[in-house]
Amino acid sequence: MTLRADAVSWTADGRLIVDAVSLHAEPGSTIGLLGPNGSGKSSLLRILAGLRRPTAGLVTLDGAPLPAVRRRDLARRVAVVAQHATTEVALTVREVIALGRTPHRRGWSAPTADDDRAVLDAAARTGLTAHLDQAWHTLSGGERQRAQIARALAQQPRELLLDEPTNHLDIGAQLDLLALVGALPVTTVMALHDLNLAAMFCDRLVLLHRGRAVAAGTPAEVLDADRIHEVYGVRATVQRDPSDDHLTVRFTRPGA
Numbered sequence: 353m354t355l356r357a358d359a360v361s362w363t364a365d366g367r368l369i370v371d372a373v374s375l376h377a378e379p380g381s382t383i384g385l386l387g388p389n390g391s392g393k394s395s396l397l398r399i400l401a402g403l404r405r406p407t408a409g410l411v412t413l414d415g416a417p418l419p420a421v422r423r424r425d426l427a428r429r430v431a432v433v434a435q436h437a438t439t440e441v442a443l444t445v446r447e448v449i450a451l452g453r454t455p456h457r458r459g460w461s462a463p464t465a466d467d468d469r470a471v472l473d474a475a476a477r478t479g480l481t482a483h484l485d486q487a488w489h490t491l492s493g494g495e496r497q498r499a500q501i502a503r504a505l506a507q508q509p510r511e512l513l514l515d516e517p518t519n520h521l522d523i524g525a526q527l528d529l530l531a532l533v534g535a536l537p538v539t540t541v542m543a544l545h546d547l548n549l550a551a552m553f554c555d556r557l558v559l560l561h562r563g564r565a566v567a568a569g570t571p572a573e574v575l576d577a578d579r580i581h582e583v584y585g586v587r588a589t590v591q592r593d594p595s596d597d598h599l600t601v602r603f604t605r606p607g608a
């Protein structure tokens with residue numbers, strides 16, 4: 353058992369943003385959260401991270417309700433990369449990645465050899481070794497995104513929550529990042545917009561529409577042409593390559 357949401361709802365300004373969504377993440381699996389803009393993906397991720405308290409329903413980590421999990425334990429276990437992660441202060445890439453070690457360190461003690469190793473390893477995995485001493489604010493959009501992922505990896509979490517992690521990345525970097533995430537021995541829940549990448553890298557998908565989970569299951573179960581039309585308002589054909597079972601979604605140009 354790992355992270356689990358049971359019928360969680362969240363209301364803001366009198367509006368139901370997340371509507372009775374359940375999500376069971378098997379250990380080590382990669383779950384993709386899909387849905388149009390404003391469908392509640394980021395809000396659900398924040399609830400799973402314990403950053404927002406659901407107005408109804410329950411999130412548990414290994415069976416323990418999130419409010420009962422010690423903040424420090426939660427911070428060690430669950431890493432979060434928000435959609436527009438930024439840092440206000442002037443930090444180097446090394447320092448940004450090292451922030452991921454904070455929950456593992458005691459007070460103001462100096463970093464240990466384990467901390468340094470985790471930072472170097474996270475930089476190497478995300479291709480940032482050559483940038484370690486560069487000022488974070490001078491990085492390109494894609495490099496910043498990778499630095500935030502590296503911070504999350506340095507945390508050595510067991511659960512990883514990513515909000516559109518492929519934002520700003522070129523196609524090669526998107527594929528590399530999703531392959532890296534898929535190969536990590538962690539449970540990942542990530543919001544994605546690209547249905548083809550979701551089909552390629554996620555074990556299971558949850559499709560949100562106006563806050564509700566309208567479908568959940570394997571990519572083949574969730575990515576259905578009629579459902580895509582219903583939720584996104586676009587016509588598509590979904591094909592399965594018999595050689596590797598790979599699903600591709602091909603969109604029809606509007607008006608065609």
Ligand SMILES: Nc1ncnc2c1ncn2[C@@H]1O[C@H](COP(=O)(O)OP(=O)(O)OP(=O)(O)O)[C@@H](O)[C@H]1O
Nearest residue numbers: 364365369387388389390391392393394395396543
């Ligand atoms: N704190 C808040 N107060 C009021 N409304 C909010 C709040 N947070 C989110 N919302 C609203 O909830 C809805 C869902 O937002 P959310 O960011 O979860 O969607 P999303 O699926 O992640 O969207 P996107 O794909 O555009 O990032 C939006 O209509 C948003 O305006």
